[in-house]
Amino acid sequence: MPLPLYGFVEGDTVGVLIIADERESVGSLAKKLRDAVSLRVATTDEMEIVYRAVALDPAITLDQARFAPLERFDLRRKHGVSENRNLG
Amino acid sequence: MLKREEWLPLARKLDWEFSYTTEREVFPEVISGRPWLPHSAWKDWDESFKTSYREYVENQHEKDMAVYAVRDAVGRLENVQNLATPWLNGLKIHAAALPLGEFTATIGNLRGARFGRDSAWRAMACFGALDEFRHTQIPLLLMHELVRWDARFDWTHKFYHTNNWVAIAARHFFDELTLGQNAIEFQIATNVILETGFTNLQFVGLASLAHEAGDHMFEKMVTSIQTDEARHAQIGHPVLALVMKHDPKYAQYLVDKWFWRNWHLFSFLTGVSMDYMTAREQRSASFKEFMEEWIVDQFFRTLDEFGLKKPWYWDTFLVELETYHHMLYAAAYTYRATVWFDLMMPSPADRSWLRQKYPKYWDDIEAVWEQLGEQWKSKGPGRENEMAMHAAVLPAFCDLCQFPLSAGTPRNNTATVVAHDGKSYICCSEPCRWIFEHEPERYAGHKDVVKRVLSGEAPADLGKLLTDYFQLTPDTWGKDVCSGDYEWLRNRRAASR
Numbered sequence A: 001m002p003l004p005l006y007g008f009v010e011g012d013t014v015g016v017l018i019i020a021d022e023r024e025s026v027g028s029l030a031k032k033l034r035d036a037v038s039l040r041v042a043t044t045d046e047m048e049i050v051y052r053a054v055a056l057d058p059a060i061t062l063d064q065a066r067f068a069p070l071e072r073f074d075l076r077r078k079h080g081v082s083e084n085r086n087l088g
Numbered sequence B: 001m002l003k004r005e006e007w008l009p010l011a012r013k014l015d016w017e018f019s020y021t022t023e024r025e026v027f028p029e030v031i032s033g034r035p036w037l038p039h040s041a042w043k044d045w046d047e048s049f050k051t052s053y054r055e056y057v058e059n060q061h062e063k064d065m066a067v068y069a070v071r072d073a074v075g076r077l078e079n080v081q082n083l084a085t086p087w088l089n090g091l092k093i094h095a096a097a098l099p100l101g102e103f104t105a106t107i108g109n110l111r112g113a114r115f116g117r118d119s120a121w122r123a124m125a126c127f128g129a130l131d132e133f134r135h136t137q138i139p140l141l142l143m144h145e146l147v148r149w150d151a152r153f154d155w156t157h158k159f160y161h162t163n164n165w166v167a168i169a170a171r172h173f174f175d176e177l178t179l180g181q182n183a184i185e186f187q188i189a190t191n192v193i194l195e196t197g198f199t200n201l202q203f204v205g206l207a208s209l210a211h212e213a214g215d216h217m218f219e220k221m222v223t224s225i226q227t228d229e230a231r232h233a234q235i236g237h238p239v240l241a242l243v244m245k246h247d248p249k250y251a252q253y254l255v256d257k258w259f260w261r262n263w264h265l266f267s268f269l270t271g272v273s274m275d276y277m278t279a280r281e282q283r284s285a286s287f288k289e290f291m292e293e294w295i296v297d298q299f300f301r302t303l304d305e306f307g308l309k310k311p312w313y314w315d316t317f318l319v320e321l322e323t324y325h326h327m328l329y330a331a332a333y334t335y336r337a338t339v340w341f342d343l344m345m346p347s348p349a350d351r352s353w354l355r356q357k358y359p360k361y362w363d364d365i366e367a368v369w370e371q372l373g374e375q376w377k378s379k380g381p382g383r384e385n386e387m388a389m390h391a392a393v394l395p396a397f398c399d400l401c402q403f404p405l406s407a408g409t410p411r412n413n414t415a416t417v418v419a420h421d422g423k424s425y426i427c428c429s430e431p432c433r434w435i436f437e438h439e440p441e442r443y444a445g446h447k448d449v450v451k452r453v454l455s456g457e458a459p460a461d462l463g464k465l466l467t468d469y470f471q472l473t474p475d476t477w478g479k480d481v482c483s484g485d486y487e488w489l490r491n492r493r494a495a496s497r
Helices: A026-037 B004-012 B053-074 B077-081 B085-115 B119-144 B151-161 B165-179 B183-213 B216-246 B248-275 B287-305 B314-334 B348-357 B362-379 B430-438 B449-454 B462-469 B487-495
Strands: A002-009 A016-021 A047-051 A072-077 B416-420 B423-427
Touching: A002 A026, A016 A026, A026 A047, A026 A072, B004 B119, B053 B119, B053 B216, B085 B119, B085 B151, B085 B165, B085 B183, B085 B216, B085 B248, B119 B151, B119 B216, B151 B165, B165 B183, B165 B248, B183 B216, B183 B248, B183 B287, B216 B248, B248 B287, B248 B314, B248 B430, B287 B314, B314 B362, B314 B430, B348 B362, B362 B487, B416 B430, B423 B430
Parallel strands: A002 A072
Antiparallel strands: A002 A016, A047 A072, B416 B423
């Protein structure tokens, strides 16, 4: 079932609408968001999805992570990873 | 014969006590506004600068003749065609946003002319309505000649009739400020906040930049409009003073709410124009510097005189003064086909200037422009690569201000989800959220662009969204001014080989 979500990437200047599927993985969602903002932000694998203040395992599904429609999720540098100016 | 100072007070104060109806029936609270007070509380309503109808007609006639003289001298098509491209694109923003927005203020003033609580207020609001009608017709007339040269100037009339996202934001603002508003809130929000604060910035600040850009027609138009604003803006001050006396908490709420709503609208209209659409060498000051002079300094001295405090979100505002229009512009650049004007990438020299003016968070904004430069380098310049250099995923919008979710900083976007009545909304910032939660009945039923797409009301496909919903065409939708072919980028490309 389509799951509309608001995605925000650390370093970006705007939030975007991501249409996800509750059966897809958190890792897949991260890739969708990275692709969506790639014009403005160079992202890396050293970033993680944060939802409701919790960093998520990329292997679990959105359903397992209890994503709800029209909620916010973020792609942020993993804790402890130092900044690269372009995040890339 | 009576002298002017003898008969004018008589000609202004015309109220009488009703005997066949009640004051509440003539001035219902829902249209006149609150606090509802008997006329005895309003009878001393007074404007500083008084005018008679005859004086009004004579003065306005002179002003109009002056505007048309400048139009005839320097406002012809061939004069406009010689203006710098960034300025011309900024002109397209103002041409679209101004006239029909002013017409809504005609209607708001007519509400004041009928439901204002004192006859002198109502008389001044009559003149205010005529002023705003003048502000509608002047830009429509001046820009009309340009349509045969550039169809985007047709947006001078068309803009508010489209569902372009900027028009949705502007209509949302003006529908609440003027059309669907009671007389008291209209006069305070429009005269005190918008006209004493933000249109000073718009019409005086922008006029000086127009002068530097050589656009003397626009300069004359906005300075002439500003002379009317200065007169009718005085309507709101005695209204605010009385509301402050009887309900200071409500007065403060109105100031806090409308300052924020105006801030976001003018960040887009004026911030982007001043810092990105005016050639760097023609900028006499940054948007922030204009804001600090006209708003932070002068306007807040005015509020202080009323006993009002700075809005509770002042620290948030100070962050946004450094970031918001930069975040908006960088986002808008990657969605430029969704607007009716062209945008350009700031050059390294432009960005040095911006860094100097906005040092606190500029590194984070700079990173976005660097990435965009790299993207053009790898894809190559040219019209054929315009859409490859355009974002394909829909941006998200605030359910209050209707602008993109570009508040906060690149490291900390302040968008926050709000639950109301079983539904989910998103607001770009704490102040937008605060306004939404104070009056949810006003805002909760409105659909932003995202919700329109999700409901099927607007197309999900970007191409159809541009043409069928935003009413743009391949000729009128926005592009990069140089199609990525910037000299500084060419130099970089050459240097990296």
